[in-house]
Amino acid sequence: MNSSADMFLTPSDPTDTGTQQIRDAIRDAIVERRLAPGTKLSESDVGGLFNVSRTLARAALQALAYEGLVNVERNRGAFVAYPSPEEARQIFAARRLVEPGILKSAAERITAVQLKQLGQLLVEEGRLMGERGQSARRAEIKASGDFHLMLASISGNLIMQRFMEELVARSSLVIALYGQSSASSCGHSEHAGIIAALERKDVNTACDLMLHHIEHIEADLDLRERKGFDLRQAFER
Amino acid sequence: MNSSADMFLTPSDPTDTGTQQIRDAIRDAIVERRLAPGTKLSESDVGGLFNVSRTLARAALQALAYEGLVNVERNRGAFVAYPSPEEARQIFAARRLVEPGILKSAAERITAVQLKQLGQLLVEEGRLMGERGQSARRAEIKASGDFHLMLASISGNLIMQRFMEELVARSSLVIALYGQSSASSCGHSEHAGIIAALERKDVNTACDLMLHHIEHIEADLDLRERKGFDLRQAFER
DNA sequence: TTGCGCCATATTGCATACAATAATATGCAT
DNA sequence: ATGCATATTATTGTATGCAATATGGCGCAA
Structure with missing residues (x-):
């Protein structure tokens, strides 16, 4: 249920607004290599970790996909990018x-x-x-x-x-x-x-x-x- | 209710899947200048036009925002970008x-x-x-x-x-x-x-x-x- | 044991519902 | 009429619910 990502991400400040903070936090985690390439980032996990709904988690993951840091596979979920x-x-x-x-x-x-x-x-x-x-x-x-x-x-x-x-x-x-x-x-x-x-x-x-x-x-x-x-x-x- | 954008966008093929088609259609409309800079793209309008929910419309608009073709202002909506x-x-x-x-x-x-x-x-x-x-x-x-x-x-x-x-x-x-x-x-x-x-x-x-x-x-x-x-x-x- | 098919479960895709905010209209006082 | 406060409406922000798909387990046959 809880993916290995849990222990590597830092929940955002509760006073935050929107997906930006989530996105930044995950990006930092990826860039600083606290999240290994290939790690699955499930919407529920991310949402739970930041105390937001899947909606926002999903938005953050899609934004990261635009940046090329995350791959989103249809019906399978989001993974930390694994560049060839x-x-x-x-x-x-x-x-x-x-x-x-x-x-x-x-x-x-x-x-x-x-x-x-x-x-x-x-x-x-x-x-x-x-x-x-x-x-x-x-x-x-x-x-x-x-x-x-x-x-x-x-x-x-x-x-x-x-x-x-x-x-x-x-x-x-x-x-x-x-x-x-x-x-x-x-x-x-x-x-x-x-x-x-x-x-x-x-x-x-x-x-x-x-x-x-x-x-x-x-x-x-x-x-x-x-x-x-x-x-x-x-x-x- | 219906923004001026309506008449410039072409609804996608009903066999489509996901936001991609919506995004492409709107991008084409912008690039080919059928949508003037500054035009408001409300989520309901876009969704209605393509027969999808606001959820997908929103996703498409955010994707376009990432490309710099659309500005999304918090609590105000999405507008065709108006570059300074x-x-x-x-x-x-x-x-x-x-x-x-x-x-x-x-x-x-x-x-x-x-x-x-x-x-x-x-x-x-x-x-x-x-x-x-x-x-x-x-x-x-x-x-x-x-x-x-x-x-x-x-x-x-x-x-x-x-x-x-x-x-x-x-x-x-x-x-x-x-x-x-x-x-x-x-x-x-x-x-x-x-x-x-x-x-x-x-x-x-x-x-x-x-x-x-x-x-x-x-x-x-x-x-x-x-x-x-x-x-x-x-x-x- | 191995391989296959079926069912249970988890996760995503999408739509809808409700809450929060901004835009607009109304009414009152000046 | 003008300016300001308030109420109304429209639109976005976010959460939740249901359907669709993929995953993993179990049983059964070889």
Whole structure:
């Protein structure tokens, strides 16, 4: 009855309104990898967990499906997305395609204050790398994504920002599934390099570094097609 | 009771299942400009029109909201999106950012058959340009967008394809609102130029042409900020 | 034991009912 | 008439109920 999802989700504040909070909570859980790919998210479970009816739970799950974080199979329910290797490749191809452009845009508009904020993000990232434990690891995952999201935000284009939010979230799923080294610890120094290039207004180098950075993340993935591994998403844990 | 939307929407085939058909029908209506920006889409009206309950109508409207074609205001309802000049700028900035990359990707993978199909799309576009009447105009709008969507499809990246679908659809809204010349008739020849460049595998020229093409569409817009024109979306027609 | 078919159960799909909110109309005082 | 308070109506927000589908268990035959 109660799926394994129960213990990983945090009920929302009762003063909340609507599906937004539920959606955000589940997204966070997925992005921070507290919910494994393939996990079933039943409407009753989600609704019960947040003390709302199935109606709202359903709406939240469908919204997450639009973001590509959840698969909704007709008459079967919603599952945390289980991106195929091909999907994984496309996600990173998309990032290679858009992130240099976003970075260029951001470089044109970035202020001193924002540069400083980026630096702070970096410091925080480094601090988390030093810490131990699940919770620090999760925070590190989030911080690493936030770096890219902040650049998108600085670019000033809300549409690209939302798109990047989708891509970063889905990347997290991909890394959870196919990542080899525990964390892309090299990512931190690469972020630093990008900031440095931004500081000296060297846009081209910044873009190059960004491309390399994405390629490095990708290189850490083992995207070999595992035969029959896809069927019902590895037994629909 | 019956909003002005009624006469512009086509009820779906009764054999349909789910919200998908409703969503597609409304999206088509918006993209083909049979539904003006700002038009209210009440849940009962939409449901009644498609012979489904408000539940499904609501789901369809929320899906459209996620695509940026509809604004849902809490306790007030759903309206065909009315993009602000700033939004319009961002939509086209996003297109300038991604379309060259998509085109490059497409150029690497395009087959002779696909090149031929692109050519056919172009012929059809030209034919429609010659015809008169609302219906031809709508078909022309759609065909013009299909050119860009087909390139995205050829690129082989489903994620970028979906993103482009969103961008093209939203562009249609922007042109409906801010376009000056009746149609970007020059667009046709620009599409032709891009295909020609693709044929001779001249990717760089193709990308340049694409950028210029997007800039030309943008140049036809009058994005001057009209003071107080935004308030409740010009009286929420 | 293995394989198949049937029944019980759980879960989703969808519609409806009720509650909450906003929009509109009415009436009264000025 | 105008402005404001109040009542009425329309529309959305959310929960619940029933039907349809899928899942899992049980028995029976081989």
